[in-house]
Amino acid sequence: MTSLTAKPSACPIDHGALAGLKTPTGCPVSRKAAEFDPFEDAYQQDPPEYVRWSREQEPVFYSPKLRYWVVTRYDDIKAIFRDNLTFSPSIALEKITPTGEEANQVLASYNYAMNRTLVNEDEPAHMARRRVLMAPFTPEALKEHEPMVREAARAYVDRFIDDGRADLVDQMLWEVPLTIALHFLGVPEEDMDTLRQYSIAHTVNTWGRPKPEEQVAVAHAVGNFWQLAGKILEKMRRDPSGPGWMKYGIRKQAEHPDVVTDSYLHSMMMAGIVAAHETTANATANALKLLLQHPSAWREICDDPSLIPNAVEECLRHNGSVAAWRRLATKDVKVGGIDIPAGAKLLIVMSSANHDERHFEDPDLFDIRRDNSSDHLTFGYGAHQCMGKNLARMELQIFLEELTKRLPHMRLCEQKFTYVPNTSFRGPEHLWVEWDPAQNPERRDPRLLDTVHPVRIGEPSRHAISRTMIVESATRLPGDVLRLRLKSPDGRPVPRWTPGAHIDIECGDSGLSRQYSLCGDPDDARTLEIAVLRDPDSRGGSRWLHENLKAGDKVKVRGPRNHFRFDEGAQKVILIAGGIGITPIGAMARRARQLGIDYELHYSGRSRACMAYLDELRQLHGERLQVHASDEGGRCDFAALLGRPQAGVQIYACGPVRMLEALEQCCAGWPEDALRVEHFHSTRGTLDPSKEQPFEVELKDSGITLQVPADQTLLAALRGANIDVQSDCGEGLCGSCEVRVLSGQVDHRDVVLTRAERDANSKMMACCSRAACGKLVLEL
Template sequence: MNTSSTSQSTQAQCPFSGAGSNAPAGYPVSPRAAQFDPFEDAYQQDPPEYVKWSREEEPVFFSPKLGYWVVTRYEDIKQIFRDNITFSPSIALEKITPTGPEANAVLESYNYGMSRTLVNEDEPAHMPRRRLLMEPFTVDALKHHEPMVRQLTRQYVDQFVNDGKADLVEQMLWEVPLTVALHFLGVPEEDMDTLRKYSIAHTVNTWGRPKPEEQVAVAHAVGNFWQLAGQILEKMRKNPEQPGWMQYGIRMQQTNPEVVTDSYLHSMMMAGIVAAHETTANASANAIKLLLSHPHVWQEICEDPSLIPNAVEECLRHNGSVAAWRRLATRDVQIGGVDIAAGSKLLIVSSSANHDERHFADADLLDIRRENASDQLTFGYGSHQCMGKNLARMEMQIFLEELTLRLPHLRLSEQTFTYVPNTSFRGPEHLWVHWDPSENPERHNPAILGKQHPVRLGEPSTHSLSRQVVVQETEMLTDDIMRIRLAAADGQTLPRWTPGSHIDLVCGDLGISRQYSLCGDPTNPQVLEIAVLREDAGRGGSAWVHQHIRSGLPLHIRGPRNHFHFDEQTKKAILIAGGIGITPISAMARAARARGMDYQIHYCGRSRKSMALLASLQEHGDRLHVYPADEGRRADFASLLAAPDADTQIYACGPQRLTDCLQKICESWPDDALHIEHFHSTLGKLDPGKEHAFEAELKQTGMTVTVAADQTLLEALRAANIDIQSDCEEGLCGSCEVSVLAGQPDHRDVVLTRSERIAGNKMMSCCSRAIDQRIVLDL
């Protein structure tokens, strides 16, 4: 099984009337857009829910209250992050609420001169500085911080472990990240209360809406912060060989004074103190609040600490500390089909992107086994992605490990959560928890204090992350097709999925996994349903399924995930299946019927007896067209698809001879009107005698990997200790996808659509190569 599809994009021009006073000329503002206010408590409490209407109805809109365009969908936001030339980060630290002359005078009295930093700097200045200052953030360089983080965390837990209640923000989650940040930066430990006050003031000054009477006080705090940062920097200059990122920057200045300037170091000192601890403190508080709000999930990570790395990733996705970023359009451009003029300001709500159902199935569900949780945009994306992301991951993993080890009986206390009002950064000001100290495991088994699990630096490995299910029942639909219903082993709900999704089924002692399309009801979260055709001449997976799977058998699966997306907004759908290819098509037909869509089903098979799900498909009435070969019925797809129709999408799954025929017939149709799910592919077979070696530059890590003529890109990346998920390794399943920033891929998969191949911004690392000698990857 494999997937190849992307929904046809739709133009999203504003359909509403009633222009706001600050709206661009001629642009109508909808009532919801007119009311959008990120300083309202509803936004602070739950940004993704606050803009859910936008993701569903108006993903790009103008906010008159803010004077910004607001973007809420995943793909639009990722594209903005990817293109830092068109979408300049220069306003990322600009005050979103302009301050009055009195506050400005206060800042001037402190000689406040915050200049560009890695966060808001344009090219060509940004990347040379980033590369020069990146080394302390690499995985190898971060490893030696782990013992210090563990020791600090344990010391703070020691202070309240026997109290029975604690405000985790006040008593641990603010001060530990702050201390770690100071150590990482190389700053002597100063007064934490003062630094905390200054950090909050900086956040409010930049991203908040301080009242006029508050602005002067905020300005004084920011001015003092600026002066303190300068004083600390001067101390560091006297001994630049000491450890710390700022000392590293001072040493780099000695050899590259034109790149690392005095004003740059001063600004980075101040920005670094905030960035290195505040977002981590907030992210940790958000994560613990979220996990304790789901007691069964908390219990899972208590019992199995190996789940913690991906739990951290899922918490960053579901309830991260960065709600939004800002960008400036440098030219006229379209986003999601909406025309945006040069000079327009954008609020890109990355927390909303993290809840976009188009990318994250059942996005509102907390699923610590979610395979694509690390696709979250909380750290940003592209060349401005957070440099400290792996330090934050380390701290969050250690916090969760320590708390689940020593306080597995921790509970969330009843309370009202409050947040510092601002557009971009969020975390509860207090997080009260309680427990019964008499149940502390260390009182009965002091040896547990010696336990620790290795921290996963970098994105967690999803290849080894699986979900346990149990076979609820099996049924032979035909002589050689078995339907299998799977339920969660713990009785909890399973992730929701969308038509076209598949799971990877781990085939027991074979040590392999195989991909099978889901064919049940996407709205039923209690079961997942697949149908498996026995192929004795296949690769062994289907034979194992038919030989071993019985009711009650425990299994492991990965997913669901979807590379064969069904656009439920399309006007008309033609659904074509051959043989076992009916499995994903049946789910699409169910969705089309539920939505009242104009659709047809064309199902080809050897005989009615061999055609699975035929009985249940009768509910579609005369929309169903069946072509059993033994009855002499043949589908005339050439006639059916003779006239291209821009309003029609075609979805097909079946043998290669069927899909090859459809591809030829649809050559004159609009790009990506035809979506195909493949079973087999030989395109990715490697013939070393006909290949050339090439280099893959890994933009985020600064590494360059050589891919030999007899080696796949996937193999080369793994040899360089870059974790890339894969399953089929034939260009079928899409799990090994990597993003391409420069260079032209030689596509050899059957996953990507025609337009995706032309765009050239992603490739399958298991089989595809570079056309030329070099390619740049977003890794």
């Protein structure tokens, strides 16, 4: 088989493999491509495994059975989603299997006229409509639905909690999302069983392969669904006041009649009922099946509900409810090096992309702590990314919380999982579970039902994945410093880290978390070590740790992560620490010593008596350690130390703000990025609206332009527009909210980026930095 990398513009298959079988471009079809059939049970059971051969050998191929080009790798699919002009969404709701004349006549008899929705609308109509109708989907607007979602989930669990056995799909996971969908849309609750049958019929009609004898029955169900959607819409028109997205759309039609049209509203009423509940019902069934097939992961989220948001993302990645989507090539184009002709139809298999080892390490492993789970493409990407993604996330989190809290002893029954054959939507038709009602925790502690954990609406931060650790020891050091050694509760190795890394510790139940540099030995796989200075002006972090933690206690830890990396290829390093800043600097000195790098270590403090780790540092570094104690008149003379730039020398510093500012002045003449610093606090991102300027930001991938007012951060503006952006500290300290800049000048206010990175102007921290000009263009 010809290598795709060797000849990127050539056919990737053996031209002699299948004589006579050609693609529309004349290129022969490989045997695997000729056999590809997404309606086979193997595809329904495990789409990523079914197309593994494609990801590995032939990531873009033509399927003669389907008459579509099939794309299976992450980067190719994300690039297709990015460019919705070249790759039109117009065929997303087109029947993938043409039906016979009799079925078509049945649909016509119902005046079926499913037209453009937000899913399959081209530009410029799509984005204009999306902007007008987006507000109810923002995280802030979704919060009002949380109590209703909890109430519905609990009510359905109440129905079977004492039975010991249930089909979760039939008894909860279909009806609850449908109830929530109708509530969100503002639709009065109709006959659930009828709507379920209509919804399945719509899926089969659009994405399935109904047999000739089934097509007429499916057409009648779809036609009745269409007429029901019209009747509901007309009823709403008579009184469009009150809550509900469809009523909101009717009210917006009065303001924007050319954007929110009659045909759109009727089509969206029908499509919305399906989209708002079927994908969530399937996603929850997939997630529960997956978690119960991995009992250790299920136990972890039962014991620690804070893991649920990231578990949801990993479930969506590993076994999502939307397996594939469709696009139409509007011009000749290359995808993955393969020529795709104008007019070609593409099946883009997101479930395969979510298992692409080029993007996800060990992708077949189910890991609820995976730090890039939320990079999955299950919700799509760019301008057509699913608007209801955060409503789905909320429902999934609440369903998992309710079931893990009330049925932690639940297990899967022996069963064969079946799926409705179609290319795109997948979830088991039944999910049988069992448990011993006598062990229901609420029988022992009724107060359990009062416990509610916060829902993380919006994409969770990849740095918000916590793990429980045990305090192995808590030791007092000079200078009112608490030395904490933390270990895994199960004795497993602690996460690996490198000098300069830090962890976040959750300080009690207040939701407060603080960052602390790791300062032990990176080669110690048993423990993580931090040292915490008691701050008299503490907002609750250091004070809580000093007053509450003792050996044997449990703490929640996030990380490690590192934005203060030590360059192990340096010729020589000068290491400078002030006070508790010795924590990351000491780890760097240890590493320099191990590697044989030429180094010197300068440690400043008020007095030797209050300088933590001093004796250990003397023993380890000897004459390379220089102590500068203020009470001895031993202040470090930065001008003398750094007055003359030295080629090949790197300076690492951590300590009080005044010390770091003085260092920056002394190093102004040094080579670019010779000085690298770690900050404890930052006020650079503090907004003073009276001094700020508003600016405009264009989101290239999403097709949206936002105005960022003087009193708002870029991060807040992005989230207000329902754009997923990671974040953590909110102060420009951690680097988690980094976004890519395509054009425009940035006013950098973080303390993460180096001087060279700022000058390159290719990225910025959304939580604090702003535009130094009138407009920025971002890759979002």
